[in-house]
Amino acid sequence: MTAAQSPSTALPVVVIGAGPIGLAAAANLVNRGMSTIVLEQSDHAGAAISDWGHVSFFSPWKFSIDPACHELLDRTVWRSSDADVLPTGAELVSEYLRPLSETAELAPLIRYNNRVIGMSRQGIDSSRTIGRERRPLLVRVESPTGVDDILASAIIDASGTWGHSNPVGASGLPAQGEAASSDWLVGPLPDVLGVDRARFAGHHTLVVGKGHSAANTVLALAELQEDQPDTQITWAIRGRSPRSLYGGGSADELPSRGALGTRLKIAVEAGKVTLLTDFTITNLEPQDDGRLLVASHGPDGNQSVTVDALAAATGFRPDLSILRELHLSLDPVLEAPVALAPLIDPNVHSCGSVSPHGASVLAHPEKNVFVVGMKSYGRAPTFLLATGYEQVRSVVAAIAGDTASAERITLLLPETGVCCTTSGGC
Known part of the structure; x- marks a missing residue:
């Protein structure tokens, strides 16, 4: 492809992360017949969740499985667990994510031990504003065989925040001696x-x-x-x-x-x-x-x-370094998309509910670049899997050009009995 050519729709959509949200994005892309590559830095799906496999989810299975993924699994010998049972992290991986990653539809798409180290537009950096959309997106990947660049029509970053803990220090900086x-x-x-x-x-x-x-x-x-x-x-x-x-x-x-x-x-x-x-x-x-x-x-x-x-247990923050060469619009407080931040701001509420949202709320100035899942929440801690599943359904529809489906957001989340509306004593 020359610099003067437009990005081809034949280029794949690159999904970063083979966790529950990344695999849900891939399943939705497959359902639409779109070329897809999933990049996972570990050697198996759901690796981050495996690190805390001993912990139970608050959400039962019925809130933990994405509909598009369920459809793929139903074509196999897989059998779903009791809808009202609470899975542990280990069970979510062994009974859902691993079988999902091994389906005939998704297995060929996932590249394990592939760590994304940067993203940009082919041939230009973030200071170039004219003609950006005519350049393909570029994902730089480090793997056991070396460093490679993958050209993409769209990027869905579902890499999460695990492994990027906030420091212990109270000011957002490491404590003295940390x-x-x-x-x-x-x-x-x-x-x-x-x-x-x-x-x-x-x-x-x-x-x-x-x-x-x-x-x-x-x-x-x-x-x-x-x-x-x-x-x-x-x-x-x-x-x-x-x-x-x-x-x-x-x-x-x-x-x-x-x-x-x-x-x-x-x-x-x-x-x-x-x-x-x-x-x-x-x-x-x-x-x-x-x-x-x-x-x-x-x-x-x-x-x-x-x-x-x-x-x-001081929370996590997103690793934005790999997105540095892309044009993002992030809230300065939460490091979440500016339109999403008011919906999830823990300074003004602590309940588990959130207004339904999709591609339009998650969009950035950089066309066809979306940060989804836990990473989309920035520093806010109240993410639920069901939220991420609806996010990627809408995002994939937007990438496919199905505006009506992208804008049709339906999400019912279980609420907590206490919702703090002030930042004072909560």
């Missing part, structure tokens, strides 16, 4: 009752964060404490109240999510867990006795705790 304290940091979702049990049994762990990942880890530690009474648990949050995480209890339309908050509240009130509020980590200092001093210096006073391990 780099030197890596031996004490155990990640946001350690397998406390499984392979990581010895790391926590009889030791003191600090869990930092006010999301469901933090709640899962705190409750797993509390369960371990029943068998190993010397196990100590401290839970630190930056706010003044954990009320938003305690949630709506029985009023939550996802019972498992409501029960999680209720159990957490009981554990704190029973004294099994020490809760520290207004705790904004500024310093981490390894001690001579092999423990870690975690200090909070803030306007409300100074606090500190010395622990054996620190589980930082």
